[in-house]
Amino acid sequence: MAFAVAPDAVLAGEVAVAIVAAWAARTAARPLRQSAVVVEILAGVALGPSLLGLLPGDPTGRLFPASGRGTLTSVAELGLLLFMFAIGWELDVSVVRARRTATIAMTAANFVVPFAVGAALAFALYPAYAGTRSGHRVTEAVFVVYIGVALAITAFPVLARILGDSPLRNTPVGQTAMAMAAGTDLCGWLGLALVVIAASATGSAASWTTLPLVVVYLAAMFLIVRPLLRTALAHVRAVGSGGTLPLVVAAVLASSYVSSAAGLHAAFGAFLLGLVMPRDSRAVLMLDIAEPLERTGAILMPVYFVATGLSADFHTLGWAGFELGFGVVALASTAKIGAVAAAARICGTDRREALILGVLMNTRGLTEIVVLDIGLSIGIIDAHLFTALLLMAVATTAVTTPVLHRLTSAASPATPAPWRPGSRPDRDAPSPSGPARTA
Template sequence: MTTHQLAQLFLTLAVIIVLARVFGAAARRLGQPAVLGELTAGILAGPTLLSADLRGMLFPASIGTALAALANVALVLFMFCVGLELDQALLKGRGRAAVAVSIGSIVVPFALAVGPALWMAGNHRVGDRLPFVLFIGAAMSVTAFPVLARILTDRKMHRLEIGGLALASAALGDVLAWVLLAFVTAVGGYAAGGQWQVTLAVPYVLLMLFVVRPLLRRACTVAGRPRPLTPGLLSLLLAGLLLSSYATERIGIHFIFGAFLYGAMMPTRGFAHFRQELVERIEPVSGTILLPVFFVISGMRVDLSTVGTRGLVELAVILAVAVGGKFGGAYLCARSAGLGARQSGTLASLMNTRGLTEIVFLTVGLQHAIIDRDLFSLMVVMAIVTTAMAGPLLHWFYPRHMVERDLAAATQEPVLAGVK
């Protein structure tokens, strides 16, 4: 990299950070997750509005490789944190309902997407229809666990039973969705050229479960208690994270699965504070510098300037399947599990949130050439719309005054029990 390119990289990173901060703050002021604002910033900086000359000045192609590398590092850290924050205790006492909602919110949109996917395959550059149809079905089935958790925390609903059930359902759905994506990319890999290395995925998972997991617990423990998170231990854990990502990338599965699985292998029982400290060490750098790069680059890949009548029809079909399948599947399965209409609507509204997880999904599909750029653009719009819907729908089913009432009741219950 030349001196000029290095200087341009610094300038571009500064522009990206400012754009992400400004648009993210604007999104929060509107009651939306910051990710929507950051994605919007990328879309506005892309070919949808800006000319090629202006884009070349702000984001020159000469530093494209460096920006893409930073975006990939951001994905590694993000997926590690997603795996790290998965808590198996969330399912305790909620197993039946959480499983029902998770499966319903995946199976229904996946099944509904098969027909439209076969139709869209004829309109786009699709090499093999099987991985394409499977990918579209999987993309329709995604729930953004991190965004859902942030929405619940902002509304203080994570302290309520319905919030815990939503977190459990989304956590289980997250695992199922990543497994599904791993399968889809494996199928796409076989179709593209017989990547026999994918067969190493099973021994890799076994290695992580029975070798790496015990080693991580031993490394993070001293005298039977969590070890302090020293710079040396943090370096060791991050090195293991990168090696896990390297391994999955080498065996033909996307590196995000190695990062996610490595995070899920971190010790859990008795390590809540340790895990939280680990996230707090990583998120400031990842969330402030690296993830905005990923968001803006993803947004810049969106080109809505060429969307014609056919594209608008496809977008309408995508939204109908994504919203109808996800919301309807979660709602009906929640009702079948014995939840009331208001609770079921609340869960369905939350499960329809796609956010960053959907963008990661779509990026993998674009990198593997399972979908083309036109369809990527339409699916990003779907991710933005479904995430933006969550707040208003949640307010409709579970307004803030009800949340405050139930929080007050939940706080008073132990006191009343003691009086009795």
């Protein structure tokens, strides 16, 4: 006898499965020295059609019925928006400026070379893999820029998590890596924003409407919203009503709504609000905002991984699809590690530290997943290419921690690296990094 289950109860069951699966994966993978983001992504993929869906009786369809996918995606998007706000807030562009010429040169190499490799690859892939939007094939230019950005990404929050658990955390190499990742992510999000605007516009009239809206939105965020946030947060803290967190969450959701209405993805609105968030009372705000959001993210982000995993089906890739996926892994890794290591050597570092920087910059993680999810949702790529690029994101992130451990195991954790690109000892003392967000 079959019993009808209310939609809200179905959603509750789906969220429960996602949370338990993520926890079990993290626990099982702890001895492997893997980043939490890698095992949680794999847990989400395993719950989808790639593994669980292959069993008799379609367990994936029973646990996550198609009728409830939209609601599950909405819950996952809420976790994504809070996560994107955390990235924007943690991204301190002044860190990039503080390390001047050498770091900026290496950051340029970290973005430009992989972008060029990705763009060249996109020209070859466009005839077979470009997606459609509203029945219209995306333009080659949009597809090329998107794939270039996808290969150029470095996951700033995942890198923060990895460095936090390594002896490099407060060394010049670790701080330089964080500055490079911040600059690279900023370039990546700006490039992706332009791609989303172009892909979302269905004609010249739409383009002319979207661009002014985005310009007005960006100006309003920096010139109006930023000082308003500073005043509002100071007032709320003075009153002591405990309203800081509700105020910020409401601002994140409102910014996401306006961003989507202006022609960008909602994730950009959350990211931009984090970027304009006042940093003059950061220590206080960490207690009021960062820690509660981190706990909330620990619950909601596994839901995002599951929703993403349900879109990936490695079973349908076939041999050609896996060849593509591993080929992209090789291209992306060679471009990142080679470009950064070469730039670091030119700037005067030794080979081991240059290789360490290259390996760290090859970390893509959740930031790459977000980029791929946006591309799939607006039709720039299809499900087949999404799955192949997801393989690249997971593989490049999975190898970072064990390779980094091998490279640093011979060196004493207490011995700081001697190389400081373009720095003075009295100016570039290691600064404590903020706690890693859920990643």
